[in-house]
Amino acid sequence: MPETHVNTFGGSPLNRLSWLRPSQSFMNAIVHVPNSRWLLFNAGQTLMISSDDRSVKPALAYLSTRDVKPFLGPEPYFGQGKEPGELVVEKDGESHAHPQHSPTEAARHHGIPIVFLGLHEKESGDNSVALPSSEFTNPDEAIKKLQGTPYFAVEVADLEHTQDDLEKLLSETGPSKEGKKLSWVEPRTLMMGFDGFPAAVFASARSMVDWNQRNKFCPGCGSPTYSMWGGWKVACKTLLPWTDNGNKKPCPTTKGLHNFTHPRTDGVVIMIAIDETGEKVLLGRGRRFPGKFYSALAGFIEPGESFEDAVVREMWEEAGVHVWNIKYHSGQPWPYPANLMVGFYARADSTKPIRTDLDNELVDARWFTREEILAVINHVGGTRFRHADLKKIAEDIDGRSNTGETKAQTDPTSKALTPAESKGSAPQQERRKSVADEPPFRLPGTGAIAGVLVRDWAEGRISFPPEDLKAGPIHKGNL
């Protein structure tokens, strides 16, 4: 196994400058850096540059601060007071993070939340521009020396704009004026050739705008919330000095430390069991997986569980299989809406029966040999989606958003099969020899960690030491 495997959506190169988020002077300055780039979302759909030519991959649309100004409401954008246009003046020593947070730090009360994603310091083509962190202790000085490209994200669904207003505003942006076609795209239904830098920036943007959308009311007292710290904190309106709370019982967030509004990352274990010979793997087919699609088993980590506990429980609940000797592979942010996939291998006994009737999440689970897996990986249609599959995924997204059931990971780096390829008649690369028109089953591609886990095992890039074979299951009595 490589030392560190960076999965698609991970490895963001942005310097998040998280300790400067509470500084409204820094935030108000960085938002006006001329080369700033903004990602826009509309009810979770992403603004993309597309083309009528299907061979051209859609790309994220980056807008400038000038382009997005009509969406942002009145200035100042951060550190807003009660009235539009009013700036809350920071007192000395309160300009950046300190132990007792003020309820007005880089707060927004007028307009949609703005998420500051971070600074891409390498954008200038010279790696040496990254400032040492000491340069950022004083926000006012930092902004003068700052080099690179700041990235922001906003969700426009709550604006009081009609669809026509939105279209008109978009038609006046830089990309539109250059003749590029802008459209809102549901990212899960489009195989975007998404990888590397744009995928990593997109992942944090998508999760953060979603989190802001879902936290409009205080979980402590039910009052409305407002956005702070460049979109990374929401606070209860009853905390504001100008709010008249009358006889209302004080919100629990007025006392002590509360982090229930911390941006969410929900842990999901995703794992493949390897049998006692090391030559077979256990994969499952979810109830809603498209086509003949088999994948790694997965499930949300529950409170009170370690990663290993969750792997053991999920393998038992979904496939009736006991696993031991659990080994970490890598993690993958999965921004639908805010999961962190934590990938593992585990050992299991393939001679024991499989049962999928415990939690009924899978329609099938079975052991595959290395040869069976390699044949599918090397088949032209083995790890790619057909348009009908994408349609099914789209219907799934429309019909049910968050049921707690983990869904098939679509591969953001993959493109859909063209009709010619679906028939198996496309010219194929030398190593991708088709064994038949249709592969016997299909597997996720390597843009999804499930596909990485399968491929790294099948191609011999991971190894379980032989002594593991004798280890056997850990019994609770050993604790």
Ligand SMILES: [Zn+2]
């Ligand atoms: Zn509250």
